[in-house]
Amino acid sequence: MTERKLRVATTSLAGCFGCHMSLLDIDERLFDLVQLVEFDRSPLTDIKHCGPCDIGLVEGGVCNAENVHVLREFRRNCRILVAVGACAITGGVPALRNNIDLWDCFQECYQYEPGTAGHVIPDDPELPLPFDKVRPIYEVVHVDYYLPGCPPPADAFWQLITDLAAGRVPKLEPAMIRYD
Amino acid sequence: MTHPLETAAHPETLRRVVIDPVSRVEGHGKVTLLLDADNRIQQARLHIVEFRGFEKFIQGRPYWEVPVLVQRLCGICPVSHHLAASKAMDMIVGATELTPTADKMRRLLHFGQILQSHALHFFHLSSPDLLFGFDADVARRNVVAVAAARPELVRQGVLLRKYGQEVIRVTSGKRVHGSCAIPGGVNKHLTPAERDYLLADIDRTVAWSRDAVALIKQLYAERKDFHNGFGYFKSAYVSLVRADGALDFYHGGLRARKADGELLFDHADYATYWDRIFEVTKPWSYMKFPYLRDLGPEDGWYRVGPLARINNCAFVPTPLAEAERIAFREFDHGSATHANLAYHWTRMIEMLHAAEGIHALLRDPDLLAGELVVKGTRAERGVGVIEAPRGTLIHHYRVNEDDQIVRANLIVSTTHNNEAMNEAVRQVALRYLDGTEVTEPLLNHIEVAIRAYDPCLSCATHALGQMPLEVAVVDAEGRTVDALRRDSDGAVRRPSEIAA
Numbered sequence: 001m002t003e004r005k006l007r008v009a010t011t012s013l014a015g016c017f018g019c020h021m022s023l024l025d026i027d028e029r030l031f032d033l034v035q036l037v038e039f040d041r042s043p044l045t046d047i048k049h050c051g052p053c054d055i056g057l058v059e060g061g062v063c064n065a066e067n068v069h070v071l072r073e074f075r076r077n078c079r080i081l082v083a084v085g086a087c088a089i090t091g092g093v094p095a096l097r098n099n100i101d102l103w104d105c106f107q108e109c110y111q112y113e114p115g116t117a118g119h120v121i122p123d124d125p126e127l128p129l130p131f132d133k134v135r136p137i138y139e140v141v142h143v144d145y146y147l148p149g150c151p152p153p154a155d156a157f158w159q160l161i162t163d164l165a166a167g168r169v170p171k172l173e174p175a176m177i178r179y180d
Numbered sequence: 181m182t183h184p185l186e187t188a189a190h191p192e193t194l195r196r197v198v199i200d201p202v203s204r205v206e207g208h209g210k211v212t213l214l215l216d217a218d219n220r221i222q223q224a225r226l227h228i229v230e231f232r233g234f235e236k237f238i239q240g241r242p243y244w245e246v247p248v249l250v251q252r253l254c255g256i257c258p259v260s261h262h263l264a265a266s267k268a269m270d271m272i273v274g275a276t277e278l279t280p281t282a283d284k285m286r287r288l289l290h291f292g293q294i295l296q297s298h299a300l301h302f303f304h305l306s307s308p309d310l311l312f313g314f315d316a317d318v319a320r321r322n323v324v325a326v327a328a329a330r331p332e333l334v335r336q337g338v339l340l341r342k343y344g345q346e347v348i349r350v351t352s353g354k355r356v357h358g359s360c361a362i363p364g365g366v367n368k369h370l371t372p373a374e375r376d377y378l379l380a381d382i383d384r385t386v387a388w389s390r391d392a393v394a395l396i397k398q399l400y401a402e403r404k405d406f407h408n409g410f411g412y413f414k415s416a417y418v419s420l421v422r423a424d425g426a427l428d429f430y431h432g433g434l435r436a437r438k439a440d441g442e443l444l445f446d447h448a449d450y451a452t453y454w455d456r457i458f459e460v461t462k463p464w465s466y467m468k469f470p471y472l473r474d475l476g477p478e479d480g481w482y483r484v485g486p487l488a489r490i491n492n493c494a495f496v497p498t499p500l501a502e503a504e505r506i507a508f509r510e511f512d513h514g515s516a517t518h519a520n521l522a523y524h525w526t527r528m529i530e531m532l533h534a535a536e537g538i539h540a541l542l543r544d545p546d547l548l549a550g551e552l553v554v555k556g557t558r559a560e561r562g563v564g565v566i567e568a569p570r571g572t573l574i575h576h577y578r579v580n581e582d583d584q585i586v587r588a589n590l591i592v593s594t595t596h597n598n599e600a601m602n603e604a605v606r607q608v609a610l611r612y613l614d615g616t617e618v619t620e621p622l623l624n625h626i627e628v629a630i631r632a633y634d635p636c637l638s639c640a641t642h643a644l645g646q647m648p649l650e651v652a653v654v655d656a657e658g659r660t661v662d663a664l665r666r667d668s669d670g671a672v673r674r675p676s677e678i679a680a
């Protein structure tokens with residue numbers, strides 16, 4: 001292969017990392033994958049900020065100001081941005097808190113629990129501002145592709161990346177399109 | 181509960197250094213350090229920066245939905261949440277004792293989870309530090325570089341994780357977020373074909389797990405004093421143990437051992453964990469700080485996970501792993517038994533035990549036939565506790581007569597280790613960064629200390645957030661004075677330089 005490798009960044013916003021696990025579930029194909037792509041910022045590398053990339057894979061919705069910052073950085077740097085999994089596409093399970101007042105959530109978690117001795121609700125400036133609603137990423141940035149599933153199957157990741165690497169529009173078999 | 185270096189008196193006069201995000205851990209963490217004009221560390225903190233609100237939004241959902249829903253807190257150890265919630269729901273439906281089939285199917289699933297999670301942590305996340313050194317070039321500190329240097333080793337790591345994931349898929353239908361356990365039992369048997377499929381690769385899985393223990397033992401011994409002393413401190417330990425004191429990931433009573441080795445309590449019923457474990461919150465992290473009530477908030481913090489379990493148990497109930505436990509305990513007159521980096525070693529011993537456990541279970545006819553579910557008298561309160569890959573995991577629910585959840589409380593494994601990880605950050609910061617110019621490799625030392633715990637910042641968010649790791653340096657007044665960020669090009673910059 002003479003062509004340069006695609007550069008891929010991945011991140012988890014308000015997600016559970018299950019989508020990243022499913023990417024790793026390509027198992028031995030990981031060795032073929034690294035012939036095609038190299039990783040920029042990702043939980044697998046120590047690169048802390050996304051640089052210019054071909055593909056950005058975003059897991060999880062947007063639940064705080066820091067998520068917006070990271071998401072915009074990805075959009076600025078990635079030629080193709082993919083919303084990966086139910087959380088990035090719809091908000092997912094974390095968005096179950098959307099019809100509840102955020103302050104009620106904080107009180108439930110930090111003030112009412114059995115055996116909780118100190119009753120402070122964390123509010124340090126180092127903690128990013130939480131939003132009242134968890135939002136899908138398309139409400140914040142333009143998204144090029146959506147990879148559905150909770151998580152999307154490993155084969156779907158493989159298909160997406162190999163199609164893009166070959167310059168094709170990604171095409172998924174019906175069995176790879178999951179709404180679980 | 182405050183510790184030296186936890187809070188600086190005058191942060192506004194200090195320079196802030198931040199590691200954000202902490203990488204090669206699962207979830208989001210951030211470390212902040214505060215330094216004075218002479219680069220002396222005044223404050224060091226590990227922050228968990230996301231908040232989920234699970235305990236609130238679960239209210240009103242039907243109880244039988246919880247074991248499936250709660251997995252979505254964490255995609256790294258979804259099985260642990262699935263099982264802990266199911267054990268709580270067993271109490272709700274009055275299933276005091278499960279059928280042998282249900283018990284063994286769940287144990288098989290759980291062994292698969294321990295195996296894949298421990299393999300992931302060692303091979304995919306931590307091996308670059310252990311093989312290349314903590315101050316290796318940023319570009320090399322990832323599994324791809326390890327694969328280039330040691331292809332056979334990484335191939336085994338990938339296939340070990342794959343095997344654990346396949347055990348999970350076969351027992352629960354999916355590798356991530358499947359469903360096996362239901363209130364009162366499980367929803368399937370293993371078919372003979374599925375059993376034979378898993379049997380095909382089990383021997384090499386045991387053999388490679390053994391090799392992994394040998395490798396970490398050799399790496400550890402090569403730089404014994406450095407590894408023993410890295411961020412060193414003593415602590416109490418908490419884990420479940422079986423009635424005979426054996427290591428048991430799935431069920432048992434709570435055992436707490438003080439730092440001096442004396443037992444604080446033993447075989448305590450976890451259904452009333454709140455008599456033993458309290459939590460405090462601190463304004464600077466969404467992750468709470470649990471402590472042992474008998475020891476009080478100052479001294480009562482403790483560690484959980486592989487090191488705690490291996491130190492706490494009387495023996496490991498499989499022969500190869502038990503031999504390795506003894507070797508670990510006896511290593512250099514017991515000098516490794518409190519070491520942060522001994523987490524890696526004990527994690528591999530547990531991986532070997534999981535492989536041996538699967539090996540033994542797969543031949544058990546109860547997996548192929550037998551009753552799946554039992555029910556009894558409905559109860560209002562359910563508590564489920566298991567030993568997840570990262571340590572003791574507590575799920576606690578109350579359910580009303582309409583089958584809705586009214587209250588929920590979770591204490592996840594990583595939360596128990598909150599104070600310990602902060603202590604490790606402080607010790608490493610003092611030893612390696614105090615009074616020197618902060619550099620990127622030095623910051624990685626802090627991350628290495630955190631990584632030893634295999635923190636799952638996704639879970640830790642349960643208290644409804646995700647744990648971001650950032651290192652900030654704050655001044656004596658508590659203001660953040662400095663931050664360092666590692667960018668895509670590998671360069672380390674201060675925020676002031678980035679803003680400029």
Ligand code: SF4
Pocket residue numbers: 014015016017018019059060084085086087088092093149150151152252255356
């Ligand atoms: S889509 Fe599912 S697997 Fe992916 S982050 Fe969300 S909950 Fe986790």
